[in-house]
Amino acid sequence: MKASRRAVAHDARAGRADTLRTVLGATAVGLASAFLAASAAFAFVAVRVARRVVMPAARAADTRILDVDVAAQTITLKRTPDTALPGRYGLFTTGAADYLKVGSILSSDAATVKRKLLTEVDGDMHLAPEAAFSGWYFRQPEELHLPFTHEYVPTALGPCPAWLFPGGDDGETGESWVIQIHGRGTTRSECLRAVPVFHSLGITSLVVSYRNDGDAPRTRSGTYALGATEWRDVDAAITWALRRGARRIILMGWSMGGAIALQVSLGSAHRESIVGVILDSPVVDWRTVLTYQGHELRIPTAVTGLAIGTLGADWAAPATRAEGGIPFDRLDIVARADELRHPALILHSDDDGFVPSSASHALADARPDLVEMQTFTTARHTKLWNYDQQRWTDAIESWLRRHDPTFAEESAS
The missing domain is CATH 3.40.50.1820 (Alpha/Beta hydrolase fold, catalytic domain)
Structure with missing residues (x-):
């Protein structure tokens, strides 16, 4: 009887051990799968960031046109650190005009900036709200009169x-x-x-x-x-x-x-x-610049670091669409x-x-x-x-x- 009870106990312990191994194995597989999925997502984001660095892109809108006063020849823009700067600037627009020159700030508040228009507009000109503020000012060489x-x-x-x-x-x-x-x-x-x-x-x-x-x-x-x-x-x-x-x-x-x-x-x-x-x-x-821009865009530091490493690697060029690895040390x-x-x-x-x-x-x-x-x-x-x-x-x-x-x-x- 004692031998029989010992055998039953042994079988029970063995069963529990098998169950534990099964649970641990399943947990390990799950953790490994989760890790691989997270790593893949991490790498995907890093490649997207790297590609964005080297791909030429269209000028992005960074402000909005809120009002154009034709009679006063003024334009009111959404306030940003750039649109609130004193001085003369350019404004890329869409609609009846694709570029306007703007001058001094006439008034501003927490949300808007009203500036003098240096490019004349008339009542028939329709401009889309989206616009891009620019330091160019001069757009064509003829404007210099040289x-x-x-x-x-x-x-x-x-x-x-x-x-x-x-x-x-x-x-x-x-x-x-x-x-x-x-x-x-x-x-x-x-x-x-x-x-x-x-x-x-x-x-x-x-x-x-x-x-x-x-x-x-x-x-x-x-x-x-x-x-x-x-x-x-x-x-x-x-x-x-x-x-x-x-x-x-x-x-x-x-x-x-x-x-x-x-x-x-x-x-x-x-x-x-x-x-x-x-x-x-x-x-x-460039590494200083990219690290700073990653921080400003709230990209995790590790992702920015991986993106910089990806850009520097010749083997990653097909993914980033670059000609080859960027030689950051040389730059x-x-x-x-x-x-x-x-x-x-x-x-x-x-x-x-x-x-x-x-x-x-x-x-x-x-x-x-x-x-x-x-x-x-x-x-x-x-x-x-x-x-x-x-x-x-x-x-x-x-x-x-x-x-x-x-x-x-x-x-x-």
Whole structure:
């Protein structure tokens, strides 16, 4: 009997053990499945974020038109950090007009901003509510009322359209040229604001396009490399300029155009012809920018980190639709500060809102012998000219005269 009871007890314990193993096994499988599902979702979001970084996108609406007073020639916009900025700006619209110029703020409250219209509108013009606020101001080269020609710069991908503004009133280009490089998601029009400054100093402006920007030739993928390949098109523009009499080249880059200008400064075969670099709201280190933007968009830090890692990997290029891995180390100019050889002027707002100024400050701290930084506040991203045109202009003119007296000589001649 005792043996029988022991056998029954043993069988019961064995049954409980089997049940426990079954439960634990099922739990492990469930946890593994949940982990794999979460990992897959995590990776999917990271790839979507990475793809968004390199894919050119249409300009997104960032404000709304609430009222247009035809009699008073005023426009009321939804208040945002940008629409509340003093100065002159552009407004991308849809409907009867696709672009308007706006001027001074006439009144504002917590929700709205009323501004003066600098583009005349009439009662028959219907505008959709959605609009995009812009620092461009000038949209076409003709608006500057300066002589210019349409040019095409030969590159490895094909001819890249450019605008050439001779520095001399007689149409002569002279020996001092500035090559202007626009930013991500924009076109050459972004650079037009700076042309009069250089023209007043007798400096010729070559306002260039580069691969995948909508004007220049498209690569197979049609995606940005964040400056890692685009710089070659700008280097081709230097070759083109030197063949037409340029001897001293200034590079001016806006936002991602700053990243491109820095890559040209470091990698060009024509480095000896480059005399300086001017950077407006520049990308100096992409990882800093992407981490900041991820935080602003409330993307989990881990997802942002995985997206950056995905962008940097060659094997992930088919998923991100990039040409290849983005070489973030090569694009980190703070880490490469010792390699700089050209004097640089950085113009950056500490409340940029898109490209944080921290990397610009770090570069200026790392190379005080070469890098001068003019810090703005309130001016936001690439809107420094609009916000304080006089200070912006004075900073560039003063820097040019101090770093190459020939600019002052040419403007006086």
